[in-house]
Amino acid sequence: MAxxxxxSDAPFGRMLTAMVTPFTAxxxxxxxxxxxxxxxxxxxxxxxxxIVGGTTxxxxxxxDAEKDQVLRAVVEAVGDRATIVAGAGTNDTRHxxxxxxxxxxxxxxxxxxxxxxxxxxxxxxxxxxxxxxxDATGLPVxxxxxxxxxxxxxxxxxxxxxxxHPRVVAVKDAKGDLFAGSQVMAATDLVYYSGDDALNxxxxxxxxxxxxxxxxxxxxxxxATMIHLxxxxxxxxxxxxxxxxxxxxxxxMTRAQGAIMAKAALGLLGRPAGPVRLPLVDATRDQVxxxxxxxxxxxxxxxx
Numbered sequence: 572m573a574x575x576x577x578x579s580d581a582p583f584g585r586m587l588t589a590m591v592t593p594f595t596a597x598x599x600x601x602x603x604x605x606x607x608x609x610x611x612x613x614x615x616x617x618x619x620x621x622i623v624g625g626t627t628x629x630x631x632x633x634x635d636a637e638k639d640q641v642l643r644a645v646v647e648a649v650g651d652r653a654t655i656v657a658g659a660g661t662n663d664t665r666h667x668x669x670x671x672x673x674x675x676x677x678x679x680x681x682x683x684x685x686x687x688x689x690x691x692x693x694x695x696x697x698x699x700x701x702x703x704x705x706d707a708t709g710l711p712v713x714x715x716x717x718x719x720x721x722x723x724x725x726x727x728x729x730x731x732x733x734x735x736h737p738r739v740v741a742v743k744d745a746k747g748d749l750f751a752g753s754q755v756m757a758a759t760d761l762v763y764y765s766g767d768d769a770l771n772x773x774x775x776x777x778x779x780x781x782x783x784x785x786x787x788x789x790x791x792x793x794x795a796t797m798i799h800l801x802x803x804x805x806x807x808x809x810x811x812x813x814x815x816x817x818x819x820x821x822x823x824m825t826r827a828q829g830a831i832m833a834k835a836a837l838g839l840l841g842r843p844a845g846p847v848r849l850p851l852v853d854a855t856r857d858q859v860x861x862x863x864x865x866x867x868x869x870x871x872x873x874x875x
Contacts, residue, residue, distance in 0.1 A: 574654040574680040574711075576619040582711055582740050582762055583681055584620030584654045585781030586795040588612050588788055589627035591833050592641055594845035600637045604843030606648040611842055613649045616791030621645060622683055624674075625658035626720070627785055627830045632848040639673055646678040660685035660715060664700045668707040675708040682712045683743065683783075686721035694729045705738045712738050713783075717745035717766065727751050734759035743783045744774070753777045768820045772813040775801045785829045789836045789871050790819050815870060822865025826858055835859050836866060841874030 576584040590612065593604035612618045623645050624630050624638045633641075638658075646655050657674035659682045661667045671682050684704055686697065705712045714733065718724040724746055725733075733739045734755070744752055745766035752763050756778050765774035768786040771794065781798055784791065793812055801809035823832045830847060835854040837844035839862065846853050854862065866873060 572678050572680060575652055576654045580762065581780040583656055583713060585798050586618050586787065586791060587620035587622055587656065587781065587783045588616070588618050588791055589622040589625045589783055589785055591788065591830055591837065591844060592628040592633055593843040594848065596845065598846060598848060600633065600641060601843060601845055602640055602644045604845065605641045605644045608843045609645045609649045612791060613653045616787060617795040618653060618787060618791050620654035620656060622656050622658060622783055625683055626685065627833060628658060629830055629848055630658050635670065635673065638670065639677055642674060642677045642679060650678060654680045656681040656683050656713060658683045659704065662687040662690050664703050667704045671704050671708050675710050679710060682708070682710050683715055684712055685715040686717060686723055686725060688721040691722045694726050697723065697725055698729050698732055701733055701739065702736055705736050710738065711740045713741040713743050713764065714739065715743045715766065727754055730755045730761065731758060734761045749773060749777050768824050772797065772809060785833050786816065786820050786823050788833045789823065789840060789866060790816055790869065818865045819869035819871060822862045826862060827854060832862060835862055839863055839866060839873045
């Protein structure tokens with residue numbers, strides 16, 4: 572299925588949120604909540620793409636069947652007006668292939684492949700892992716480079732090699748090395764997306780196409796405005812949005828783990844979220860109180 576929002580310079584759209592997986596109070600996957608949350612993110616928060624089943628979606632603690640259910644529900648809800656990218660990355664290449672093929676059957680428009688975590692493969696292992704999964708489907712691939720979580724960065728030389736694969740088209744960067752990213756963009760056709768909300772504006776300044784955001788749960792429309800302003804040449808306006816959202820980024824991305832605080836923020840917004848699954852734990856009452864202050868300071872309108 573073709574992406575409804577992808578272009579050659581932004582194959583997955585420009586404003587994407589790494590969507591949480593809503594759960595019911597008893598910890599089950601909330602399929603109706605996933606549909607409603609996807610609709611809110613696309614129709615009200617101006618996302619033209621969503622990451623479903625990524626690590627912010629608690630992929631380590633959701634089963635393959637649950638991932639498939641949520642992905643199908645989101646594709647059905649908004650897949651005609653947003654690019655739906657399925658998280659298929661694990662530290663087991665065979666399992667990643669299975670998830671990628673299931674995502675293709677479910678109607679996803681693309682795949683997000685995180686660097687294999689914990690087992691710390693060498694660069695040749697990374698190269699073979701990513702190309703093996705990319706070979707398994709006809710879907711375009713966004714690589715997810717996040718060494719703080721995975722333990723291993725994707726080296727510049729490896730990215731240059733991977734760029735020759737016809738389906739490896741983009742990088743979600745949470746490595747924070749703008750110079751290395753600039754080198755890759757200058758030498759290849761790989762499209763970069765900021766994967767770190769604190770560096771969204773700096774990434775735009777060196778050529779990123781857009782964002783894969785966690786803060787987008789609460790401020791996606793503002794982030795979409797930042798992208799539009801910057802690409803229209805209104806750098807001061809984009810900078811003003813960046814500065815206005817500093818408290819929101821602080822609240823969601825620094826007070827506790829991102830999925831925990833994104834779900835807490837959605838609770839304050841009256842949107843589907845529910846609890847997190849162990850080993851994550853829900854935000855404390857004190858954390859939620861501080862988050863409320865952060866969101867208000869950043870101009871986010873909370874639910875009554």
